[in-house]
Amino acid sequence: MHDHDHDHCVAEALTRAEAICADRGARLTDLRRQVFELVLGSHRPVGAYDLVARLGESGGKPVAPQTVYRALDFLIEQGLVHRIASLNAFVGCSHPQVAHAGQFMICTRCQEVAELGDPAAVTGLIDRAAAQGFTVQSVSVELTGICAACRGRGL
Amino acid sequence: MHDHDHDHCVAEALTRAEAICADRGARLTDLRRQVFELVLGSHRPVGAYDLVARLGESGGKPVAPQTVYRALDFLIEQGLVHRIASLNAFVGCSHPQVAHAGQFMICTRCQEVAELGDPAAVTGLIDRAAAQGFTVQSVSVELTGICAACRGRGL
DNA sequence: TCTCCGCTGTTACAATATCACACCGACTTG
DNA sequence: CAAGTCGGTGTGATATTGTAACAGCGGAGA
Known part of the structure; x- marks a missing residue:
């Protein structure tokens, strides 16, 4: 559907993340980077235990939930990842440079999540x-519904 | 803080709830009513397992989680209760007559929750x-912060 | 009466998240 | 260099939240 190049967008996001962390003196360690890559790469909300499983596969050593949660806490703190409360899941942030509130459109058909990006609404609420x-x-703003792509496919 | 009469406000809400359910042909059974009373009476977000515990105390018979979740599902469907995803908790709705989206201000000091009631913001988001x-x-809109009462107390 | 159907009971289990404590490596401080 | 500190990670146990699957019960209507 999205015909964008995931690898490219992941790589780009990683570069940005490194710059941001370097700026702030925050340590983007191997583990944290791996978690971030997995979250970004899936390009949809990922559960913490999905990450546990995937790290276990690829990395060789099994990883404990705690480890993943700690990495996620760090990433969220840095604004690189958002938590979606209504799904108990996590997504990569599409524009971490600017601090912003999480505003999500969650498609109930394809599970894709997009950021709404409506700062005016947020300031209005505030x-x-x-x-x-x-x-x-x-x-935190979370909308559920049907995304354009799914609607186009008549779903 | 709130010097309102909880008993009275609970009783009133119950009356409204009965009317609403009667209108719709929905069955507000004993169990459901008990759960609703507990949620209302606490006047703050309550976890499902809190309800399990309280029902176990008062009712004599221990109650299974599933039972409580089913009652909550019903109450949510009828708009009598809202779920607060970021807290995994439930609150009584302050004006169930009108269908509306959940918009909450959650105080991180005292745990009280108030509905924001900003329909314009919701339509804007939509x-x-x-x-x-x-x-x-x-x-779903969820704000965290400090409520007026806590701020007044210098917290 | 019989049957259907919605509500509840019960057991087990899945999924999500956290606690407590130990270790290790980097960095500072004496 | 030795000692102490601190952030990050490893590890095992456990807490918390939420569901699945199936059985029983009781009222409403044919």
């Missing part, structure tokens, strides 16, 4: 909350 | 998604 005396720390 | 070819089925 303002509205502020008007009610609530100081916002984080924002 | 429109934006539609512009990208995405047909929305459900919307």
